[in-house]
Amino acid sequence: xxxxxxxxxxxxxxxxxxxxxxxxxxxxxxxxxxxxxxxxxxxxxxxxxxxxxxxxxxxxxxxxxxxxxxxxxxxxxxxxxxxxxxxxxxxxxxxxxxxxxxxxxxxxxxxxxxxxxxxxxxxxxxxxxxxxxxxxxxxxxxxxxxxxxxxxxxxxxxxxxxxxxxxxxxxxxxxxxxxxxxxxxxxxxxxxxxxxxxxxxxxxxxxxxxxxxxxxxxxxxxxxxxxxxxxxxxxxxxxxxxxxxxxxxxxxxxxxxxxxxxxxxxxxxxxxxxxxxxxxxxxxxxxxxxxxxxxxxxxxxxxxxxxxxxxxxxxxxxxxxxxxxxxxxxxxxxxxxxxxxxxxxxxxxxxxxxxxxxxxxxxxxxxxxxxxxxxxxxxxxxxxxxxxxxxxxxxxxxxxxxxxxxxxxxxxxxxxxxxxxxxxxxxxxxxxxxxxxxxxxxxxxxxxxxxxxxxxxxxxxxxxxxxxxxxxxxxxxxxxx
Numbered sequence: 001x002x003x004x005x006x007x008x009x010x011x012x013x014x015x016x017x018x019x020x021x022x023x024x025x026x027x028x029x030x031x032x033x034x035x036x037x038x039x040x041x042x043x044x045x046x047x048x049x050x051x052x053x054x055x056x057x058x059x060x061x062x063x064x065x066x067x068x069x070x071x072x073x074x075x076x077x078x079x080x081x082x083x084x085x086x087x088x089x090x091x092x093x094x095x096x097x098x099x100x101x102x103x104x105x106x107x108x109x110x111x112x113x114x115x116x117x118x119x120x121x122x123x124x125x126x127x128x129x130x131x132x133x134x135x136x137x138x139x140x141x142x143x144x145x146x147x148x149x150x151x152x153x154x155x156x157x158x159x160x161x162x163x164x165x166x167x168x169x170x171x172x173x174x175x176x177x178x179x180x181x182x183x184x185x186x187x188x189x190x191x192x193x194x195x196x197x198x199x200x201x202x203x204x205x206x207x208x209x210x211x212x213x214x215x216x217x218x219x220x221x222x223x224x225x226x227x228x229x230x231x232x233x234x235x236x237x238x239x240x241x242x243x244x245x246x247x248x249x250x251x252x253x254x255x256x257x258x259x260x261x262x263x264x265x266x267x268x269x270x271x272x273x274x275x276x277x278x279x280x281x282x283x284x285x286x287x288x289x290x291x292x293x294x295x296x297x298x299x300x301x302x303x304x305x306x307x308x309x310x311x312x313x314x315x316x317x318x319x320x321x322x323x324x325x326x327x328x329x330x331x332x333x334x335x336x337x338x339x340x341x342x343x344x345x346x347x348x349x350x351x352x353x354x355x356x357x358x359x360x361x362x363x364x365x366x367x368x369x370x371x372x373x374x375x376x377x378x379x380x381x382x383x384x385x386x387x388x389x390x391x392x393x394x395x396x397x398x399x400x401x402x403x404x405x406x407x408x409x410x411x412x413x414x415x416x417x418x419x420x421x422x423x424x425x426x427x428x429x430x431x432x433x434x435x436x437x438x439x440x441x442x443x444x445x446x447x448x449x450x451x452x453x454x455x456x457x458x459x460x461x462x463x464x465x466x467x468x469x470x471x472x473x474x475x476x477x478x479x480x481x
Contacts, residue, residue, distance in 0.1 A: 022385075023215035024394070025222070029231040030203030033222045034385055034394075035215040038378050044116055044211035045379040046123050047108035049386035052199040054102045054177040055241055055320055061195075063144075063179010064187050066100040068195050070140045072107055073098070077129035082136055085126075092118055095379075100177050103319060104390035110379050113212035117221065123207070124225045130196065132189040144184050151178060155257035155430065159265075162255045163428045167267050167323060171242045174320075198239065201232035208385050211378035244269065244321045247424035252445045255430045261309060262330045262440070263430035264339055270315050270324035270419045273392040282400075283415035284315035284324065286407045290355050290363035297354055298345065307334060307341040317391050324419055332435055336448060343449070347421055350413040364405045371401060427451075 025033045053065050073096065075081040079088060089096060092115045098107040107126070111119050151157040165172040173179070209218045247269060270284060271277030291298035292312055302311045311328040326346070330338035348354055374384035388397035427449055431440050446452070 023219075025215075025219040027202065027223050027226055029226060029229055031222065031226050031229070032206040032389070033219055034206060034208045034389075035213065035218045036208075036210040036375075036378070036381055036385070037213060037215060038210060038381075039212050041378075042113045042212050043110065043378060044113045044119065044209065044213055045108055045110045045382045046119050047106055047208045047210075047382040047386055048123055048127050048205065049104055049106035049208070049390060050199050050205045051103065051236075051390050052105045052195070052204075053100055054179070055174050056199060056235075056239070057173050057176075057179070059173050060183060060186075061191065062173035062176060063183045064191055064195060065105055066177055066179060067140065067144050067184055067187055068192055069098045069100045069105055069107070070144055071130060071132060071137065071192060072126055074136045074140070075131040075133050076125045077131070078125040081133065088122065092122065094119070101387075101391075102175055102177055104387060106383065106386045108379065108382060116213055116217075120209075120218075120221050120225060127200065127205075128226070128229050130192075132192045134189060137189055137192070141184055141187065145181050148178060148181050148184070155259055156263075158257055159255045159263065159428060159430045163253055163265070163267065163426060166251055166253050166426045167247075167269070168244055169247070170245050174242055174244070197232070198235050201235070202226060202229050203231050204235055206386060206389050208382045208389075210382045210385075241320055247426065250424045250449070250451050251426055252442045252449065252451060253426060253428045254436075254440075254442045254445065255428065256433055256436055257430055259430055259432050262332060262335045262338070262435065263428075264328050264330070264335075264342070265428040266326040266342070267426045267428065268324040268420050268423055270322045271415075272321055273317060273319050273396050277418075278396070279403075279411065280415045280418060281315065281317070281322070282403045283407050283411040284322075284419075285317075285367060286360065286363050286404050287349065287355075287412050287415065288313045288315060289366050290359050291349070293359070293362070296359065298349070301345055301348075302328070302338070302341055305341070308338040311342060317387075319391055319393075332432075332438075335431075335435070335440055339445075339448060346416070350416045350421070352409055355409065355412070360407070360409075364401075364407070367404050368401045 021037060023035045023037075025035075027033060054062065057063070057065060073082065073085060075085060079085045089109070092109075092111050094115075095110040096108065098105070107123075109119055109123060161176075164176055168175045207222055271280040273281055290296060293299065294303075298313075299311070302308045307330070309329040309331065311326075313324070313326045315324045316322040326342060328338055328342050373380075375381045385394075385397075388394065392400075427445060429440065429445055
């Protein structure tokens with residue numbers, strides 16, 4: 001015990017982790033370029049990201065940002081087809097990937113630093129001049145529907161996908177990056193062009209280069225390579241993001257899957273990384289981190305007591321409403337006991353003695369170490385930077401650790417009062433057919449939670465965004481050089 005206390009004291013007394021120099025440049029067309037030099041190894045990562053994803057998708061476009069991601073690694077004005085694209089990547093010794101999320105799409109290439117100039121040009125061609133060849137498009141449609149099939153084989157996907165329309169009841173597609181098979185099957189190359197011309201524009205994009213490079217070289221090359229990529233109108237002025245309304249009331253959603261244990265989840269609509277709720281985001285992260293420790297009162301009361309198998313709380317970093325989730329797992333014979341214990345525990349977290357000074361300091365230190373780990377590899381740092389750039393902003397990222405360290409118990413209490421305690425929630429329960437037969441159904445959980453059956457059972461009324469007609473535009477020749 002003395003050794004642990006001494007170690008903690010040394011950690012807390014240690015100076016803050018040295019910042020990795022991050023150089024920033026804005027090209028004449030509005031393209032943001034970030035460079036983090038790391039000359040330890042002759043490796044580079046070049047990553048492109050745009051503020052795009054399901055947040056931009058009305059129903060008929062849902063999942064098409066993801067389909068576009070798959071079309072990124074295909075033919076363009078300089079590379080005739082996917083086969084040539086892959087051959088060129090092999091020549092440059094590249095590792096590659098891309099992801100589509102609610103508020104970001106990103107693509108990266110990692111190679112050796114001697115291929116820096118060629119890799120920069122290769123990225124430029126993929127970004128500004130995709131061909132969207134109809135044959136390649138049809139092949140990739142099959143790949144994406146296959147990915148949907150694989151997700152549907154996972155019980156947790158069904159759990160999440162069933163809860164989603166209840167949580168984001170007015171605009172559910174805006175929080176569903178994978179989308180649906182129907183939208184993918186009805187997608188057209190004209191719709192890909194609409195996404196390209198609307199969101200893949202320099203003033204809605206960032207290029208991040210990390211590793212064995214010099215910032216001045218990157219900036220000069222970016223100015224040259226992207227000189228003919230014209231600045232466009234701000235997409236979020238003409239096509240503003242939707243405002244997710246509060247949950248009108250609490251509700252219960254039961255999902256039946258072949259599971260062995262009970263999975264429960266309370267979901268609340270939480271704060272955002274922009275606007276007046278920003279201070280609550282730091283309290284959200286600090287609290288979630290503190291109570292995840294096995295030694296915390298939260299874990300002792302709910303797991304060590306035997307009520308639950310596991311339990312956790314999280315808030316998702318988002319500019320456009322981050323959800324708060326309290327998730328737990330229980331044995332079939334302890335479903336009610338675990339659920340009730342979680343409900344009873346939530347208000348205790350705002351009491352003055354729930355978290356000690358040591359626990360708050362340790363949680364802040366854990367988050368600081370986590371940010372340092374993001375910088376441990378050049379490629380990992382590139383991924384982290386594009387996420388923070390799109391879903392929080394670089395100023396938020398720069399001040400994150402300092403602001404987390406300022407969080408007080410009063411801030412945590414305010415966060416809980418504002419977003420969790422007494423607020424409408426979507427309660428999700430994933431049960432097996434045997435649990436359903438034993439009476440673990442929507443009516444039972446509504447009664448357990450004290451939600452009127454007429455209010456808590458059944459789907460909410462959905463008033464999704466109106467259909468948006470694809471905008472047909474000719475491919476701009478200014479995109480290639």
